[in-house]
Amino acid sequence: MALENGKIYDQRDYDSGTLGESDLPASPRALFESWLSEAFDHGLRDPNAMVISTVDDRGIPSSRVVLARGADERGIVFYTNYESRKGREIAQNPRVSLLFHWRELDRVVRIEGRAARVSEEESDAYFDSRHPLSRIGSTASPQSSVITKDELAARITALTAGVESGEIELTRPAHWGGYLVVPDEVEFWQGRPSRLHDRFRYRRDAGSWRIDRLAP
Ligand SMILES: Cc1cc2nc3c(=O)[nH]c(=O)nc-3n(C[C@H](O)[C@H](O)[C@H](O)COP(=O)(O)O)c2cc1C
Numbered sequence: 001m002a003l004e005n006g007k008i009y010d011q012r013d014y015d016s017g018t019l020g021e022s023d024l025p026a027s028p029r030a031l032f033e034s035w036l037s038e039a040f041d042h043g044l045r046d047p048n049a050m051v052i053s054t055v056d057d058r059g060i061p062s063s064r065v066v067l068a069r070g071a072d073e074r075g076i077v078f079y080t081n082y083e084s085r086k087g088r089e090i091a092q093n094p095r096v097s098l099l100f101h102w103r104e105l106d107r108v109v110r111i112e113g114r115a116a117r118v119s120e121e122e123s124d125a126y127f128d129s130r131h132p133l134s135r136i137g138s139t140a141s142p143q144s145s146v147i148t149k150d151e152l153a154a155r156i157t158a159l160t161a162g163v164e165s166g167e168i169e170l171t172r173p174a175h176w177g178g179y180l181v182v183p184d185e186v187e188f189w190q191g192r193p194s195r196l197h198d199r200f201r202y203r204r205d206a207g208s209w210r211i212d213r214l215a216p
């Protein structure tokens with residue numbers, strides 16, 4: 001047990017690899033994609049899981065885990081309830097921070113950027129690809145609202161009955177869809193022995209990316 005008298009003892013050293021100047025492409029996209037595919041190839045559980053942090057109108061931050069469902073030349077896409085806490089906060093302030101932690105590879109990617117809804121067509125296409133029970137869940141659940149177990153069960157039962165009888169078609173509800181996070185800044189962190197990690201930060205700079213090594 002690492003927790004003793006309120007202190008947590010664990011001092012693993014990080015030694016899975018290195019990241020050097022010669023490994024850095026001109027834009028962060030290619031490096032992100034290769035790290036993500038290495039995380040998949042490594043057989044990690046939920047390698048596309050990321051923490052997204054938002055802030056409310058008082059500047060109070062909050063974080064939660066979501067699944068990245070797209071990574072392309074625009075940025076990173078994820079799906080959620082637009083009326084959830086994160087959805088309401090993004091509507092007030094689109095600045096978000098994303099964090100991927102692939103602990104088995106001693107790697108972290110942190111991204112800062114702005115979130116905007118993807119097109120209705122893009123959200124429809126992803127919604128239609130989801131498992132039917134996931135579609136029912138995200139249609140029936142008023143994510144982030146206070147709810148009783150009975151009320152949630154009643155909502156799921158009513159929607160399921162409507163879908164089974166053919167009265168309700170399971171199309172994407174207006175309250176659910178995707179966000180695209182367009183990065184302004186991306187940091188790649190590779191853990192190294194003795195806490196002397198390799199860190200490189202990409203920042204947008206006049207149409208290209210400026211790269212700096214950061215002290216660990
Ligand atoms: C591995 C994992 C993946 C998740 N993926 C999503 C997701 O893609 N979209 C989503 O809305 N919630 C997802 N959740 C649930 C969220 O963490 C969170 O509970 C929910 O979005 C409500 O957050 P909010 O009240 O801060 O808006 C996931 C949770 C975990 C642990």
Ligand SMILES: Cc1ncc(COP(=O)(O)O)c(CN)c1O
Nearest residue numbers: 067069079080130131134138143
């Ligand atoms: C509440 C919630 N919404 C959405 C998702 C993502 O679902 P999908 O894999 O269908 O994109 C998850 C995944 N854990 C979730 O927990």
